[in-house]
Amino acid sequence: xxxxxxxxxxxxxxxxxxxxxxxxxxxxxxxxxxxxxxxxxxxxxxxxxxxxxxxxxxxxxxxxxxxxxxxxxxxxxxxxxxxxxxxxxxxxxxxxxxxxxxxxxxxxxxxxxxxxxxxxxxxxxxxxxxxxxxxxxxxxxxxxxxxxxxxxxxxxxxxxxxxxxxxxxxxxxxxxxxxxxxxxxxxxxxxxxxxxxxxxxxxxxxxxxxxxxxxxxxxxxxxxxxxxxxxxxxxxxxxxxxxxxxxxxxxxxxxxxxxxxxxxxxxxxxxxxxxxxxxxxxxxxxxxxxxxxxxxxxxxxxxxxxxxxxxxxxxxxxxxxxxxxxxxxxxxxxxxxxxxxxxxxxxxxxxxxxxxxxxxxxxxxxxxxxxxxxxxxxxxxxxxxxxxxxxxxxxxxxxxxxxxxxxxxxxxxxxxxxxxxxxxxxxxxxxxxxxxxxxxxxxxxxxxxxxxx
Amino acid sequence: xxxxxxxxxxxxxxxxxxxxxxxxxxxxxxxxxxxxxxxxxxxxxxxxxxxxxxxxxxxxxxxxxxxxxxxxxxxxxxxxxxxxxxxxxxxxxxxxxxxxxxxxxxxxxxxxxxxxxxxxxxxxxxxxxxxxxxxxxxxxxxxxxxxxxxxxxxxxxxxxxxxxxxxxxxxxxxxxxxxxxxxxxxxxxxxxxxxxxxxxxxxxxxxxxxxxxxxxxxxxxxxxxxxxxxxxxxxxxxxxxxxxxxxxxxxxxxxxxxxxxxxxxxxxxxxxxxxxxxxxxxxxxxxxxxxxxxxxxxxxxxxxxxxxxxxxxxxxxxxxxxxxxxxxxxxxxxxxxxxxxxxxxxxxxxxxxxxxxxxxxxxxxxxxxxxxxxxxxxxxxxxxxxxxxxxxxxxxxxxxxxxxxxxxxxxxxxxxxxxxxxxxxxxxxxxxxxxxxxxxxxxx
Numbered sequence: 050x051x052x053x054x055x056x057x058x059x060x061x062x063x064x065x066x067x068x069x070x071x072x073x074x075x076x077x078x079x080x081x082x083x084x085x086x087x088x089x090x091x092x093x094x095x096x097x098x099x100x101x102x103x104x105x106x107x108x109x110x111x112x113x114x115x116x117x118x119x120x121x122x123x124x125x126x127x128x129x130x131x132x133x134x135x136x137x138x139x140x141x142x143x144x145x146x147x148x149x150x151x152x153x154x155x156x157x158x159x160x161x162x163x164x165x166x167x168x169x170x171x172x173x174x175x176x177x178x179x180x181x182x183x184x185x186x187x188x189x190x191x192x193x194x195x196x197x198x199x200x201x202x203x204x205x206x207x208x209x210x211x212x213x214x215x216x217x218x219x220x221x222x223x224x225x226x227x228x229x230x231x232x233x234x235x236x237x238x239x240x241x242x243x244x245x246x247x248x249x250x251x252x253x254x255x256x257x258x259x260x261x262x263x264x265x266x267x268x269x270x271x272x273x274x275x276x277x278x279x280x281x282x283x284x285x286x287x288x289x290x291x292x293x294x295x296x297x298x299x300x301x302x303x304x305x306x307x308x309x310x311x312x313x314x315x316x317x318x319x320x321x322x323x324x325x326x327x328x329x330x331x332x333x334x335x336x337x338x339x340x341x342x343x344x345x346x347x348x349x350x351x352x353x354x355x356x357x358x359x360x361x362x363x364x365x366x367x368x369x370x371x372x373x374x375x376x377x378x379x380x381x382x383x384x385x386x387x388x389x390x391x392x393x394x395x396x397x398x399x400x401x402x403x404x405x406x407x408x409x410x411x412x413x414x415x416x417x418x419x420x421x422x423x424x425x426x427x428x429x430x431x432x433x434x435x436x437x438x439x440x441x442x443x444x445x446x447x448x449x450x451x452x453x454x455x456x457x458x459x460x461x462x463x464x465x466x467x468x469x470x471x472x473x474x475x476x477x478x479x480x481x482x483x484x485x486x487x488x489x490x491x492x493x494x495x496x497x498x499x500x501x502x
Numbered sequence: 503x504x505x506x507x508x509x510x511x512x513x514x515x516x517x518x519x520x521x522x523x524x525x526x527x528x529x530x531x532x533x534x535x536x537x538x539x540x541x542x543x544x545x546x547x548x549x550x551x552x553x554x555x556x557x558x559x560x561x562x563x564x565x566x567x568x569x570x571x572x573x574x575x576x577x578x579x580x581x582x583x584x585x586x587x588x589x590x591x592x593x594x595x596x597x598x599x600x601x602x603x604x605x606x607x608x609x610x611x612x613x614x615x616x617x618x619x620x621x622x623x624x625x626x627x628x629x630x631x632x633x634x635x636x637x638x639x640x641x642x643x644x645x646x647x648x649x650x651x652x653x654x655x656x657x658x659x660x661x662x663x664x665x666x667x668x669x670x671x672x673x674x675x676x677x678x679x680x681x682x683x684x685x686x687x688x689x690x691x692x693x694x695x696x697x698x699x700x701x702x703x704x705x706x707x708x709x710x711x712x713x714x715x716x717x718x719x720x721x722x723x724x725x726x727x728x729x730x731x732x733x734x735x736x737x738x739x740x741x742x743x744x745x746x747x748x749x750x751x752x753x754x755x756x757x758x759x760x761x762x763x764x765x766x767x768x769x770x771x772x773x774x775x776x777x778x779x780x781x782x783x784x785x786x787x788x789x790x791x792x793x794x795x796x797x798x799x800x801x802x803x804x805x806x807x808x809x810x811x812x813x814x815x816x817x818x819x820x821x822x823x824x825x826x827x828x829x830x831x832x833x834x835x836x837x838x839x840x841x842x843x844x845x846x847x848x849x850x851x852x853x854x855x856x857x858x859x860x861x862x863x864x865x866x867x868x869x870x871x872x873x874x875x876x877x878x879x880x881x882x883x884x885x886x887x888x889x890x891x892x893x894x895x896x897x898x899x900x901x902x903x904x905x906x907x908x909x910x911x912x913x914x915x916x917x918x919x920x921x922x923x924x925x926x927x928x929x930x931x932x933x934x935x936x937x938x939x940x941x942x943x944x945x946x
Contacts, residue, residue, distance in 0.1 A: 125807070127873070132876070193668075193669075294664055294667060294668060328612075329599075329602050341657025343658070401606075401608040404627065411884040
């Protein structure tokens with residue numbers, strides 16, 4: 050089988066100044082230029098009582114700069130360049146990306162710098178920033194798929210930095226004062242980025258402009274590899290959704306660290322069992338195609354190199370939930386017990402997995418996002434995915450170590466009065482059951498898991 | 503015989519040539535800064551559009567049938583969507599079902615049902631393209647249908663519908679459709695009536711299939727790493743012998759609610775969404791009015807920089823997000839994520855902001871137009887994105903001509919055209935709003 054899809058994000062052409070390094074990323078040739086400022090702090094670095102401060106500051110920065118002292122003025126300047134300037138707050142790092150048609154890029158870059166270096170921080174705009182942050186939080190909580198993935202990190206990394214979501218806590222978002230936020234800004238964005246990533250087709254003039262403007266602007270960063278926690282046994286967390294006619298299930302446990310052969314081999318297993326989010330697998334065939342119990346059934350290893358998790362996802366009506374949950378686990382157990390998968394099937398699943406991943410990293414924005422994740426983990430220019438030397442023995446070893454259905458946390462969104470008993474029975478023996486209210490966020494989940502037996 | 507597929511704009515460079523290495527006449531259209539787009543039609547009426555890009559290893563293929571939920575009959579609502587599911591079930595060249603190509607070929611497979619079209623798509627490595635062409639040709643004429651497969655797929659569809667029922671935003675769209683087209687079959691939305699889903703038989707599906715799934719009702723769109731000299735003969739070989747079928751007919755027009763109103767819908771959760779719909783003619787807009795209205799909608803509803811976004815997000819802080827979307831039934835709609843409960847006031851403010859487009863300065867207009875074309879450029883990076891856009895422009899807009907104009911919006915669409923389109927179609931007198939009323943976690 051022609052293995053033409055080797056997934057890798059290439060970083061090259063590191064230009065040094067007396068400021069942060071400028072790294073070029075191999076991206077498709079399009080008349081678009083994108084540059085990402087990588088800041089070595091994230092939601093996980095926020096102090097207790099200040100959760101969400103990075104997001105809140107970034108939203109406040111949207112409200113204008115000294116040169117463009119209102120949100121509308123800043124937006125109009127953006128529009129005229131066809132530019133987008135976006136901030137993403139991750140648990141361990143933050144990025145500010147500017148993208149525009151290549152012919153307006155230097156102006157777009159200077160606009161981004163103006164926004165980051167000289168925020169206006171108008172007092173009356175802080176309310177807008179708070180309101181936007183609250184709404185973002187509410188959107189996540191009301192979109193089960195988003196909430197589930199955010200809460201999954203809180204389950205797997207309970208009590209640690211990786212559990213922290215960008216949307217923070219409602220208490221902190223309400224209480225952070227403008228003075229305190231300005232101080233936090235100086236300690237974070239104000240120190241400048243640790244590195245800058247640019248699309249490979251950046252024009253020489255734009256590159257020169259960047260190198261000149263970042264000279265003397267530098268912050269250090271530290272490199273750590275986080276490790277998820279793995280509660281013993283099968284645990285159940287129900288986030289109440291009163292009157293819901295369906296339940297959304299997330300099976301969560303620790304996974305192998307990305308960039309290792311173990312991870313690549315375990316991904317073959319999740320491809321066979323649950324197609325890493327796709328629609329052709331044991332779970333999909335048994336639960337949907339043969340029985341129509343659900344629209345979707347999958348299991349996957351998280352794609353972000355910052356998080357090492359295994360997440361299984363399915364959902365179904367309250368009436369069919371018992372059969373759905375029971376069968377999901379039964380098929381998982383059967384898969385785990387089967388040790389006779391052929392080498393051909395392993396190679397085919399590896400190819401399917403790589404094809405899927407390659408498609409997820411095709412746009413300039415996606416590639417640059419992955420490059421930033423790569424950079425944060427390795428600190429150098431190595432690709433984050435390895436090509437495994439596939440043998441049945443090595444595959445079985447990785448499967449045995451990482452894909453066991455014995456220890457996991459089942460996070461369920463649904464009407465607690467209708468789903469609790471069903472789910473406890475389906476995953477029995479249930480070691481712990483925790484019921485959380487509809488308004489619970491990642492912080493509540495993280496605290497609850499931290500207190501598990 | 504070569505047929506013209508789509509309306510053209512006179513300034514487009516159109517070449518018709520008979521390439522000596524191809525057995526079929528193709529039509530070529532140029533798109534500034536991109537490879538030419540080829541199109542041709544087989545004798546059986548199947549239309550093909552190819553947009554090669556050798557800078558990628560992937561290809562994306564779309565088979566779009568001009569059949570959707572508007573072809574349904576009373577008592578069989580929801581059959582178009584149910585049948586879309588059945589098309590991916592086991593067949594001769596896919597004994598484990600079309601979705602199994604994700605496992606065996608590393609493909610991404612999917613389908614979408616709309617009111618006027620049903621779209622089957624795949625993205626995969628270019629070396630596997632012939633297999634997919636053969637598969638899609640086979641299921642156009644030889645799809646097996648049995649009662650047991652139908653029973654299972656109905657259950658999967660029911661599970662899919664629960665996503666709509668339980669999502670605060672998605673639950674509003676059927677309500678908006680119903681409010682714009684009350685009393686029409688379309689008010690059942692694409693999901694149809696649940697009792698009809700129960701009643702649909704394999705024979706009903708077979709009849710639907712035989713009636714509409716024919717080459718003369720379909721367009722194939724191919725983008726990405728396409729070797730034209732190989733691909734065109736494959737298409738002729740696998741699709742060429744499939745006989746024509748009955749032409750799928752859409753109604754000439756459907757009656758919409760002519761009056762402005764605000765409807766309310768109970769939704770689960772704690773979000774406060776509003777959808778504001780603006781009907782357009784059922785058959786779509788003529789070129790270049792379609793481009794002018796597209797740009798007008800972007801100016802008015804696209805994010806915090808837009809006129810409504812600036813009013814509701816920046817000034818009054820009544821909303822956190824504003825965006826706009828499209829339904830092929832014949833309306834556009836704005837989606838507004840309110841920060842509180844003052845929906846009535848937010849709709850009033852939105853109406854005023856829409857009207858303020860008529861006072862937009864030429865300088866401000868240029869900024870919006872540049873942003874609009876840059877956003878479109880961002881949507882042309884991958885074979886999948888290009889196939890998405892071609893599908894939209896070929897089946898619901900006015901073809902490549904509209905795409906070309908949109909990519910050069912700042913030069914090719916005038917402020918006057920945009921104002922005229924907004925004045926005609928974004929009228930307060932015809933807008934229909936649906937307000938979501940969240941339960942906030944309180945049980946009924």
